[in-house]
Structures are given as C-alpha cells and as structure tokens.
Amino acid sequence: xxxxxxxxxxxxxxxxxxxxxxxxxxxxxxxxxxxxxxxxxxxxxxxxxxxxxxxxxxxxxxxxxxxxxxxxxxxxxxxxxxxxxxxxxxxxxxxxxxxxxxxxxxxxxxxxxxxxxxxxxxxxxxxxxxxxxxxxxxxxxxxxxxxxxxxxxxxxxxxxxxxxxxxxxxxxxxxxxxxxxxxxxxxxxxxxxxxxxxxxxxxxxxxxxxxxxxxxxxxxxxxxxxxxxxxxxxxxxxxxxxxxxxxxxxxxxxxxxxxxxxxxxxxxxxxxxxxxxxxxxxxxxxxxxxxxxxxxxxxxxxxxxxxxxxxxxxxxxxxxxxxxxxxxxxxxxxxxxxxxxxxxxxxxxxxxxxxxxxxxxxxxxxxxxxxxxxxxxxxxxxxxxxxxxxxxxxxxxxxxxxxxxxxxxxxxxxxxxxxxxxxxxxxxxxxxxxx
Ligand SMILES: *Cc1c(COP(=O)(O)O)cnc(C)c1O
Numbered sequence: 001x002x003x004x005x006x007x008x009x010x011x012x013x014x015x016x017x018x019x020x021x022x023x024x025x026x027x028x029x030x031x032x033x034x035x036x037x038x039x040x041x042x043x044x045x046x047x048x049x050x051x052x053x054x055x056x057x058x059x060x061x062x063x064x065x066x067x068x069x070x071x072x073x074x075x076x077x078x079x080x081x082x083x084x085x086x087x088x089x090x091x092x093x094x095x096x097x098x099x100x101x102x103x104x105x106x107x108x109x110x111x112x113x114x115x116x117x118x119x120x121x122x123x124x125x126x127x128x129x130x131x132x133x134x135x136x137x138x139x140x141x142x143x144x145x146x147x148x149x150x151x152x153x154x155x156x157x158x159x160x161x162x163x164x165x166x167x168x169x170x171x172x173x174x175x176x177x178x179x180x181x182x183x184x185x186x187x188x189x190x191x192x193x194x195x196x197x198x199x200x201x202x203x204x205x206x207x208x209x210x211x212x213x214x215x216x217x218x219x220x221x222x223x224x225x226x227x228x229x230x231x232x233x234x235x236x237x238x239x240x241x242x243x244x245x246x247x248x249x250x251x252x253x254x255x256x257x258x259x260x261x262x263x264x265x266x267x268x269x270x271x272x273x274x275x276x277x278x279x280x281x282x283x284x285x286x287x288x289x290x291x292x293x294x295x296x297x298x299x300x301x302x303x304x305x306x307x308x309x310x311x312x313x314x315x316x317x318x319x320x321x322x323x324x325x326x327x328x329x330x331x332x333x334x335x336x337x338x339x340x341x342x343x344x345x346x347x348x349x350x351x352x353x354x355x356x357x358x359x360x361x362x363x364x365x366x367x368x369x370x371x372x373x374x375x376x377x378x379x380x381x382x383x384x385x386x387x388x389x390x391x392x393x394x395x396x397x398x399x400x401x402x403x404x405x406x407x408x409x410x411x412x413x414x415x416x417x418x419x420x421x422x423x424x425x426x427x428x429x430x431x432x433x434x435x
Contacts, residue, residue, distance in 0.1 A: 022212030055226035086234035104384035105138035113223035115146035134191035141171025190422035215255025224259030248274035248379040254312035276366035284333035334366035
C-alpha cells in the first residue's frame with residue numbers, strides 16, 4: 001500500500017516511511033492511496049471468527065503487500081492479548097467494551113499495534129527511534145506501555161500538567177526506562193501543537209529519527225478498524241437486523257471515528273455514524289452548519305474528548321472530497337454538557353444496571369437521541385469507569401478500590417519530571433539532551 005499526504009505537497013510514502021515519520025513532510029496526514037474492499041464472503045462466517053482472525057483479514061487486505069502474512073498475523077495476535085466484548089445495554093443498544101487492555105482504554109489497541117509495527121521496522125536500524133506522543137489522558141499510558149522496554153525506541157509523553165487523573169498519570173510517569181514524561185503548562189492542544197512543531201523542525205529531524213504515536217500516525221488508526229468489524233461480528237449473533245446498524249463514537253481527535261469510516265469504506269455495513277462530543281463541540285458544529293472553527297478546548301468530565309482542534313478532521317474531509325452534504329448525511333453529531341453526561345451515568349446505572357464511563361456515556365446518550373424505529377445501535381465504550389474514579393463516585397456513588405493497572409504499583413517521583421511552558425525551545429532541548 002502507498003500512502004499520500006492530505007496536503008498533497010509531497011510524494012507518496014511506503015508503509016515504513018509513513019509509520020516511521022508519523023506526519024508527512026508537508027505537514028499533512030498520511031492516508032492509504034486506495035481503500036480496498038473486503039470480499040462479501042468474509043461476512044458469511046464473521047460471527048464465528050476471533051478478534052485476531054478478523055484483524056488479520058482486514059490488515060492483510062490493506063497491508064498484505066507490505067508485511068508478510070506470518071509476521072502480520074503475529075503482530076495482530078500480539079496486539080489483541082485481550083477481548084473486546086459486546087454487551088447488551090437495553091432492547092436495541094449494545095456497548096462495545098474497548099477497555100480490557102493493560103491501561104483500561106481503547107487506545108491500547110492502536111498503541112500496541114503501532115509499537116509492533118515500529119519494532120518490525122526498527123529492528124534493522126542502527127539509529128534509535130524517538131516516539132513523541134501528546135496525551136489528553138489515555139494515549140500516554142497506552143503508548144508508554146506499548147513501547148516500554150522495546151529496544152532501540154525512546155518515548156516522550158507530553159501531557160497537560162493539570163489535565164489528567166492520577167491513574168492516567170501514573171500509567172506513564174512511573175514506568176521509567178525508555179519512557180520520558182514531560183509536563184506542559186498548558187492544555188492538550190498546546191501539547192499537540194508542540195509535537196507538531198517538533199515534526200516541522202527540519203534541523204531536529206536531521207539529527208534524530210522522530211515519529212508520532214498520536215492518531216496522526218496512520219498505524220494507530222488502521223488497527224482501530226478491526227474492532228468495528230469484531231463488534232459487527234458479535235452483533236450478527238444477536239440480531240438479524242444487520243442492514244440497520246448505527247454506530248456511535250465518543251469523539252476527541254476523531255481518530256476512532258475516522259477508523260470507523262475507513263471500515264465502512266472497506267465494506268462494513270454501517271448505516272450511519274454518530275459523533276458524540278462533550279462541550280468541546282467543534283465537530284458537532286461543523287456537522288450542523290458546515291463551518292469548521294477550531295477553538296481552545298475546555299476541561300470536562302470526559303477529558304479524552306477535550307480537543308479544540310481535532311487532528312483527524314482533514315482525513316475525514318479527504319475521504320469525502322470535502323463534500324459537506326455527504327459527510328453530514330453519513331455522520332450525525334451531538335454534544336452534551338457535564339451535567340447531561342452525569343445524568344446519563346446515573347440513569348444507565350439505575351435503569352440498566354450498567355456502569356458507563358463519561359466518554360461512553362456521551363456516545364450512549366447520542367445513540368438514544370438519534371436511533372430510529374427499526375434500527376440497532378452499537379456504541380464504543382472507550383475507557384473503564386475506574387479511570388475516572390473521582391467522577392464516578394461523585395455521580396453514582398460507586399467506588400473503585402485497588403484497581404491494578406500498569407504503572408500504579410510503583411512509587412511516584414513527580415519532582416524528576418521536567419515541566420515546560422508551551423514554547424517550543426524547551427521541548428527541543430529535552431529531545432536533544434535526553435539519553
Ligand atoms: C482519546 C479518547 C477518546 C477520543 O478518541 P479520538 O480517537 O481522539 O476521537 C474517547 N474516549 C477516551 C476514553 C479516550 O481516551
């Protein structure tokens with residue numbers, strides 16, 4: 001597969017070039033030149049297939065020319081060391097639980113696949129690979145964990161110093177070794193901007209191999225297609241109404257939604273998508289009136305979605321030739337306040353005995369608001385509620401104690417974490433001097 005840049009100011013890249021650079025040299029995002037369709041026969045017995053089997057078929061359809069079958073199979077099998085069950089919430093709505101990985105959030109899937117693809121390519125390199133990731137909460141832990149102790153790789157995690165929960169922070173600040181946390185005095189958007197600047201710094205890129213582990217990296221995105229197919233596979237054991245499946249996605253940087261749209265283009269029969277936002281509703285507003293106006297993000301109780309300038313918007317535009325009418329037909333947008341999200345947490349817990357997390361709650365609520373008679377809904381439950389322990393206790397009274405996850409078994413040394421302002425020079429210095 002070849003990959004083009006959404007800015008179209010540079011040459012196409014191989015999978016290796018796309019994954020090892022993250023961002024295209026012209027500042028655009030890589031997209032597959034072609035989106036191959038999976039033969040219909042695949043769907044005949046998809047309901048009997050495991051997540052790894054499904055992932056292999058989808059991955060091989062897209063990347064079969066780039067990585068040989070046995071290695072690709074090993075990569076996807078390693079990626080899915082955990083299950084992604086579909087749970088019934090009410091008569092016609094199901095939750096796809098993506099939080100059973102080591103850091104309890106869906107980002108484990110993208111991060112684990114990406115880490116394995118990068119080590120596949122880096123094992124033959126003499127230079128070290130530097131992986132940069134900005135996190136609004138869950139990417140940091142997932143990426144750090146995915147790459148921890150991988151030889152030849154160094155990971156830098158930029159995070160807003162006041163934006164994360166304790167558990168989220170511990171998942172990457174306590175690992176040590178090749179994982180280097182950097183606290184930024186600013187928002188997630190500031191972190192994301194700093195990462196972008198590093199990629200555009202030619203001097204820096206001449207002196208070190210740099211790649212991104214955010215969803216700007218196409219290899220974080222592609223594996224997220226797999227679980228849409230797997231969710232559909234499980235759904236097909238529960239209903240015959242498979243032409244009327246509506247999928248709701250809690251959105252931040254729009255990586256998850258873009259992966260869903262790619263899955264649909266590859267042949268997954270999804271009738272439409274719902275993009276659910278919290279108060280950071282840039283994309284919902286775009287869907288309403290066709291104007292995309294990025295702004296500063298505000299903090300909410302669903303911080304993984306606190307994004308003011310979603311990086312994957314340009315990929316969605318590209319997939320639909322910037323055709324607003326087409327995009328607004330296939331995707332419906334909803335946005336909710338913190339109070340509405342909390343209300344959904346409480347109601348769903350008392351009525352359906354299901355404990356959502358605040359991200360999943362926005363997606364569930366949007367699905368309830370949008371679903372028409374005769375349709376079946378599936379939403380992505382992207383984080384385990386224990387990651388948001390304080391809010392969960394406040395809203396529902398449920399307490400999480402002693403949840404073990406990566407990182408939190410060790411002691412914390414916050415004093416040794418560098419704090420930088422949102423100006424680029426301090427980041428550059430750290431990147432150049434960390435050994
Ligand atoms: C990152 C994140 C999201 C948003 O996903 P995008 O791919 O950035 O749109 C939603 N929920 C949780 C729990 C997250 O960590």
